[in-house]
Amino acid sequence: KGKVRANQILDTIKKIRKSGIQLTADMYPYMASYTGIGIVFPDWSKTQQQFKIAKSTRRKELEDFIRNKVNL
Secondary structure, eight states: OHHHHHHHHHHHHHHHHHTTOOOOOOOOOOTTOOOOGGGGSOGGGOSHHHHHHHHHHSHHHHHHHHHHHTTO
16 A cells, blocks of 8 residues: 555656646655654753743743744
8 A cells, every 4th residue: 555655646746747836745654653742842841840840940941942943
């Protein structure tokens, strides 16, 4: 299923590109892969307790870190 479907998708992308439309794709097609929202938080604020402390003692640093991670 996976390889067949991947080839179908690639063929569709090629046809669309041949028609003059610029099309890209960036999805990793492995269903078991997952990156959670935790990736945008610094290591020193990952647990619930650490986050609570960071909010009260390092809030500006925490905000800056998260904004930088999500490009805001």
